[in-house]
Amino acid sequence: MTDKLYSLDDIRTNVSRIDNELLKLLAERRQLSLEVAKSKIETAKPVRDLTREQALLLRLVDSGKELQLDPQYVTQIFHTIIEDSVLYQQAYLQKLTNPESLQPVARVSFLGSKGSYSHLASRNYFSKKQTQLVEMSCSTFRDVINTVETGNADYGVLPIENTSSGSINEVYDLLQHTSLSIVGEITQPIEHCLLVATDTSLENIKTLYSHPQPHQQCSEYLHAMGDIDQEYCSSTAEAMQKVAELQRNDVAAIGNASSGEIYGLTAVKSGIANQQENFTRFIVVARKPVEVTSLIPAKTTLIMSTAQKAGSLVECLVVLRNLNINMTKLESRPVIGNPWEEMFYLDVEQNLKSDVMQEALEELTRLTRFIKVLGCYPSENVKPVDIEF
Structure with a gap:
């Protein structure tokens, strides 16, 4: 049988x-x-x-x-x-x-048109909240913030750092002056491809369009391509639109393959980022802060300016160490209008309402010239547990 x-x-x-x-x-x-x-x-x-x-x-x-x-x-x-x-x-x-935040529909602003990485991050973040979106594309990061500040959008989604190119400084600078609060975060995998509108080959491509960040994140591959003109756009979505409109065999856009399909583009080369494990962390901002239940991991983001003397920043960091508060991010940016003065951004793994965080803020307020909490929000980074096979 x-x-x-x-x-x-x-x-x-x-x-x-x-x-x-x-x-x-x-x-x-x-x-x-x-x-x-x-x-x-x-x-x-x-x-x-x-x-x-x-x-x-x-x-x-x-x-x-x-x-x-x-x-x-x-x-x-x-x-x-x-x-x-x-x-x-x-x-x-x-x-x-946060029962007041319950709403079946949310207006969300982000950089670029449909298909941009900010657009993908917006959809992924709110899909977990089971919230229907009214999508509002913006041409600049400042417009994303202004749209929320004026009440025309409920939330704004902004990239804050990338594993390959580092911090997005423009966003950090805007956070210095906004009244908005950070209410969430999401880490989005970034999968850069060369996208074309015609049946062409890599050898024909002479001009590449994209946002400055993808150009930077793919710098090694672009250098290997030789004499290529790199044209900057306001977003990856605008770059894809541009290539789709040109319909030429010597131009390409750097972007996501699935997003490229929206504009009728196909990937002629995939995996072109400097780092194969390429991720961008996005923050979500709103006019009102959220309260984070003590049952889930939380992050608190704050900015501060220290005295202009040796050891001032170290004294602040010692406060966190002594209270066993883990700092996941420290970024410095110049204070506009005050030469040689720095504003420090800190992400810490602690709930703002906790006794230990309140004690830390009390100590930091005493040691700094200026301090402001930008937001406390649920940590979306679910680290997998390690096991031995």
Whole structure:
């Protein structure tokens, strides 16, 4: 007796059936994670339990081995599932903590048109909040902020730093003078491609269009291309629009492949960033601050100006060290109009309402010439737990 041979159509039908079953199970699991969040309100337990997550992954790896599944494959899948569960619970708890923010529709401003990285980050951030968007494209970072300040938008999404090109200084400078508060963050993977409108080859390309940041993030590849004209645009979306309009075989845009499809562009070369692990962190700003429940990890961002004497900044950092407050970001920017004076931006992993953060602010206020909290918001960076196979 021989094994039955399945046709390709039969195989694909079975694969589709299994995929649909997986989706139903994932939806069921997500709903159960919501019930977990409700129970944690009653017990005042934090959303993340790293010890349990580690034990869960170890058990799943062992079960996977029995099914001949590679441990890395299993952990990769369940890291994603756990991240979704954590963020889903956080969003639920934040809605309960900030009932005034409950709205089925939100007006969101961002840099560039549809398809820009800021547009993608906006959609990804609010998809986790289950909020319908009214999308408002802007041509500059200042316009993004002004649109929210004037009440024409509820939120603004701004890139703040990239793993390859570093901090976006213009955004930091704008934060010095705005009355808006940071209410959220999201880290967006950046996948740069060379996008063209015609059937052409790399050898034909003479001019590249994009925002200055992608040019900088892909500098090594662009240098290897030789004598290429680099034209700057206000956003990657504008660059893609430009190439689509030109319809020439000697021009290309740097941008995201899926976004390029919106403008009828195709990728002639992928993975051109200096770093393959290329991410941009975006912040979300609003007119009113949010309150962050103590059950979820929080970040607080503040700016301060120290005295112009040796050791002033060190004294401030010692305060954080002594109170065991982890600082995840320190950035300095010149104070416009005050030569040689610096404004320092700090991100710390601490809830603004906590006793330890209030103690730190009291000490820092005494040591600094100026200090201002820019916002306290849920940390969206769900770090996976490590396990040994």
